[in-house]
Amino acid sequence: xxxxxxxxxxxxxxxxxxxxxxxxxxxxxxxxxxxxxxxxxxxxxxxxxxxxxxxxxxxxxxxxxxxxxxxxxxxxxxxxxxxxxxxxxxxxxxxxxxxxxxxxxxxxxxxxxxxxxxxxxxxxxxxxxxxxxxxxxxxxxxxxxxxxxxxxxxxxxxxxx
Amino acid sequence: xxxxxxxxxxxxxxxxxxxxxxxxxxxxxxxxxxxxxxxxxxxxxxxxxxxxxxxxxxxxxxxxxxxxxxxxxxxxxxxxxxxxxxxxxxxxxxxxxxxxxxxxxxxxxxxxxxxxxxxxxxxxxxxxxxxxxxxxxxxxxxxxxxxxxxxxxxxxxxxxx
DNA sequence: TCTATATGTAACTATTTTTGTTACGAATTA
DNA sequence: TAATTCGTAACAAAAATAGTTACATATAGA
Numbered sequence: 001x002x003x004x005x006x007x008x009x010x011x012x013x014x015x016x017x018x019x020x021x022x023x024x025x026x027x028x029x030x031x032x033x034x035x036x037x038x039x040x041x042x043x044x045x046x047x048x049x050x051x052x053x054x055x056x057x058x059x060x061x062x063x064x065x066x067x068x069x070x071x072x073x074x075x076x077x078x079x080x081x082x083x084x085x086x087x088x089x090x091x092x093x094x095x096x097x098x099x100x101x102x103x104x105x106x107x108x109x110x111x112x113x114x115x116x117x118x119x120x121x122x123x124x125x126x127x128x129x130x131x132x133x134x135x136x137x138x139x140x141x142x143x144x145x146x147x148x149x150x151x152x153x154x155x156x157x158x159x160x161x
Numbered sequence: 162x163x164x165x166x167x168x169x170x171x172x173x174x175x176x177x178x179x180x181x182x183x184x185x186x187x188x189x190x191x192x193x194x195x196x197x198x199x200x201x202x203x204x205x206x207x208x209x210x211x212x213x214x215x216x217x218x219x220x221x222x223x224x225x226x227x228x229x230x231x232x233x234x235x236x237x238x239x240x241x242x243x244x245x246x247x248x249x250x251x252x253x254x255x256x257x258x259x260x261x262x263x264x265x266x267x268x269x270x271x272x273x274x275x276x277x278x279x280x281x282x283x284x285x286x287x288x289x290x291x292x293x294x295x296x297x298x299x300x301x302x303x304x305x306x307x308x309x310x311x312x313x314x315x316x317x318x319x320x321x322x
Numbered sequence: 323t324c325t326a327t328a329t330g331t332a333a334c335t336a337t338t339t340t341t342g343t344t345a346c347g348a349a350t351t352a
Numbered sequence: 353t354a355a356t357t358c359g360t361a362a363c364a365a366a367a368a369t370a371g372t373t374a375c376a377t378a379t380a381g382a
Binding site: 165166167171201202203223225227 | 339340341342343344349350351352
């Protein structure tokens with residue numbers, strides 16, 4: 001593996017916020033709730049929520065009844081917005097620890113390879129930029145798997161209340 | 162930063178092999194020579210050369226006068242060939258440590274996000290697949306920086322012999 | 323105002339990945 | 353046989369990521 005899992009987790013987090021508001025009618029979702037869905041520690045979730053907050057994708061509130069929710073509509077949030085918010089730096093290293101100054105190749109290579117890398121990154125941005133959280137959620141909601149699982153959960157919640 | 166620097170180093174290595182054969186007339190280049198250009202340990206270079214060998218991009222020979230050289234023409238080697246040879250696994254994690262089975266989102270998210278990631282990877286492959294080592298080298302050779310630096314080096318080599 | 327609930331963040335540990343280094347056997351040339 | 357050169361194992365060092373505990377701060381509501 002190459003990159004961190006923050007991107008995938010961030011998408012998961014935002015999907016939970018979106019779906020909780022759309023389907024379950026929650027105004028805000030707590031980091032504990034999200035942590036259970038992702039199956040990790042709530043602090044890990046809060047860390048990523050912090051990055052998403054800085055990027056203006058979510059808002060959070062402390063205290064009773066607090067939690068996080070989307071700062072914009074799901075149509076206005078692209079996967080590229082999410083990626084940029086949580087993955088820092090380029091997809092590929094354009095260089096490494098100081099190539100030799102004496103060698104003509106070491107000297108010039110970084111510009112050449114850098115250009116190719118920039119193109120690749122632009123291509124990734126275009127793909128992710130064209131996919132909104134809303135569309136992703138829509139596709140997910142329509143799967144049988146999701147419908148079945150959601151029904152079970154809602155039924156459980158009814159019983160408990 | 163996100164990924165390893167192996168890709169950039171591998172491109173550097175192959176450029177050295179190509180240019181040493183084209184310009185300097187070397188049949189094979191030693192890992193020590195490459196290591197000086199990249200400015201790292203020769204074992205690091207041999208490790209990456211091993212991956213490039215497995216991918217059929219270079220051939221190596223032990224013993225006096227040995228070293229490595231390109232297994233194909235530089236026109237037949239694309240940046241994508243190089244990337245695949247040295248970077249394992251996907252550019253992005255499609256998932257992370259087991260999301261909750263009970264949560265409908267954790268349950269379904271991986272397929273949805275996986276599709277987007279596959280598209281992004283395909284875009285990267287296309288960009289890198291369209292760039293050959295030969296074209297990269299050609300561009301580099303034509304820079305003033307390279308020409309100046311190369312002349313100096315060749316002059317030094319004349320003096321020494 | 324007091325209490326329960328949540329966040330925000332620092333600090334620390336553990337794990338994994340990558341890189342650097344030493345060492346040495348095997349292959350090759352002269 | 354001697355001098356090179358590779359291939360690879362073994363280990364150390366460094367960096368990035370993820371997980372955990374702890375606690376100050378903010379908020380809602382009794």
